Amino acid sequence: MSSRFPTPTTGDLVAGISVALVLLPQSLAYAEIAGVPPHVGLFAAALPPLLAAPFVSSPYLQTGPVALTSLLTFGALSGLESVGTAPYIELAALLALIVGVARAVLGLLRVGIVAYVMSQPVLTGFTASAAILIVASQVPSMFDANPDTTGVIERAWWVLSRPNEWDSTAMLLSVATVLVVVGARRVHQLFPGVLIAVVAAVVWSEGTNYDGTVVGDLPGGFISLSLDLPYGQTPSLLVAGIVIALVGFAEPASIARTFATADRTPWSANRELVGQGVANIASGISGGFPVGGSFSRSSLNRFAGAQTQWSGAITGAFAMAAIPLSATLEALPTAVLGAIVLTAVYRLIDIPAMLQIARGSGLQGLVVLGTFAATLISAPNVERGVIAGIGLAFIVHLIRELRVDHRHEVDHETLVLRPYGVIWFVNAPHLESSFIAARAEHPQLQNLRIDFANVGRVDYGGAAKLAELVDDAVDAGLNVDIVNIAPHAKRAMAAHLGGRHGVPTLDQLADDERHQWRLRRKPPSP
Structure with missing residues (x-):
């Protein structure tokens, strides 16, 4: 008190x-x-x-x-x-x-x-x-x-x-x-x-x-x-x-x-x-x-x-x-x-701050300028400008989530895909498109390696789409290997690719990997 x-x-x-x-x-x-x-x-x-x-x-x-x-x-x-x-x-x-x-x-x-x-x-x-x-x-x-x-x-x-x-x-x-x-x-x-x-x-x-x-x-x-x-x-x-x-x-x-x-x-x-x-x-x-x-x-x-x-x-x-x-x-x-x-x-009235945001990111520039314009246009009902701005920010977020950032490189007969961030059912096809384009450009490819070292999360829908990509690669005669799967992504991957291409089965996962929610509740190690 x-x-x-x-x-x-x-x-x-x-x-x-x-x-x-x-x-x-x-x-x-x-x-x-x-x-x-x-x-x-x-x-x-x-x-x-x-x-x-x-x-x-x-x-x-x-x-x-x-x-x-x-x-x-x-x-x-x-x-x-x-x-x-x-x-x-x-x-x-x-x-x-x-x-x-x-x-x-x-x-x-x-x-x-x-x-x-x-x-x-x-x-x-x-x-x-x-x-x-x-x-x-x-x-x-x-x-x-x-x-x-x-x-x-x-x-x-x-x-x-x-x-x-x-x-x-x-x-x-x-x-x-x-x-x-x-x-x-x-x-x-x-x-x-x-x-x-x-x-x-x-x-x-x-x-x-x-x-x-x-x-x-x-x-x-x-x-x-x-x-x-x-x-x-x-x-x-x-x-x-x-x-x-x-x-x-x-x-x-x-x-x-x-x-x-x-x-x-x-x-x-x-x-x-x-x-x-x-x-x-x-x-x-x-x-x-x-x-x-x-x-x-x-x-x-x-x-x-x-x-x-x-x-x-x-x-x-x-x-x-x-x-x-x-x-x-x-x-x-x-x-x-x-x-x-x-x-x-x-x-x-900080116009320089608005311009700085726009120069740093075109999409965020759209949000800041769109909110600015919507608020002026909607006056005196300026709360509509706020709602419009939040809506724009949400749309920009969705646009970014529609594609998964990744890099790919070709090492002789091996194509290495390195996705970044979150993979879910909406943006996983973008990874597949990149694979198809790379394979068309390099017909000598015999191997596909997908490196998950920089992937933050994979949901079930995203894992299902990745499984389709892997199956297409196998049907095309490529050897597929998936490496560096983070513990929190293994369960979703195991549900669709368990026991194949380096992905463990559900039975092989540790208890906390089978139940991902426990990872969030698990206390830090001393």
Whole structure:
């Protein structure tokens, strides 16, 4: 118990408050991305990190509203209810509850392997495309323009192509905010650039009676808990909720894994799943929307001196205490919030990483670029881009599995085939085609040797196809010899070629070779 609830330190207090001062304005901005009123972002910033803290394995992971999950939320809900309305807000809370239950169940079932459900090409393509959409969604705010069209990209293009609609004051505020936030990072990682930009903008807005678009009414008060949600809409949110649960977990899992590696400490994907599940359940019952782990806030937490999970709880408690005072932010120009989002996500548009993947592998390049394009095209339903990317990755895997890598060489009258990897019924014919081509090219062949030294596994269907190849070679008058069969492949081979061409019979196999599952359970030798 003590390992899960360590004593809080001064570093936890300083780090927790430092993160909260960044989280509060960010939560207002990310609420806009999700399509809910700004005060809902404050709800999602308070209870989730507070209740998640006892369950997480990483002392640095900071939970709350994040850009990618907010975009996924908007995509899931925008076609069901009018953005920003009461029914929309209720659906956002229900979606958070679905995401939370899904993650908690996966964690309790100890299937943390879902942290790796998306391959690197899929994740890279989706993240870059989603970041472009997030930036595009903030263009109207940064220019304080009101497009008369729908669609994230379409609205951004409408603004950018009509300079007469630009508000010069909003543009100056946006530029100033970017300079302050980015400049603060260059001064010191703990320099509160976001806080300075927000406070300065609020003071300036109130002092000059700024007539542009501002955050507006923030009810304040205290968080109220409720389970009165539109559960009848659950079927329409189930797929999106599961996608968010899986895709959104990639970031907190990466955060925990990265910091654990740097500190040479263990981490648990299962505990992080449970922690993220609890956070989203808390967000749902407190009127928030789906949340996740923030890399930037987690990095700040670590750099500010956090040592235990208490830092996250302190962040949540501070945010909860600040909600009654949120009315002080009502005069904050929305252009500033848009610029804050821009500074948080622009580095996620990693085009060089996409090109590097494409140069390294044409097929993986197809996956990364396909995911990138599918996410842009499917906006605002970006979860479809993720599904398309995972589908592409699966197809690429199948394409690779359709052929077995191998080398062949001819030594006088002997053809030596050296297959690599896994042989199964789908790719075994590729090996047969290579044999036929080599025999046609070298009619003097009298012997065939198949070397299994580099074969990882042979399934029964693959062994059956290999037996057909061997029989064809024998019928053609060749002497066949099969060598270096690994223990885990002998059973499948013995079932079809036992007692012939160097393959042992089933009776000749050792007990653990006849029952391959025991090899996986057999403890290592001392």
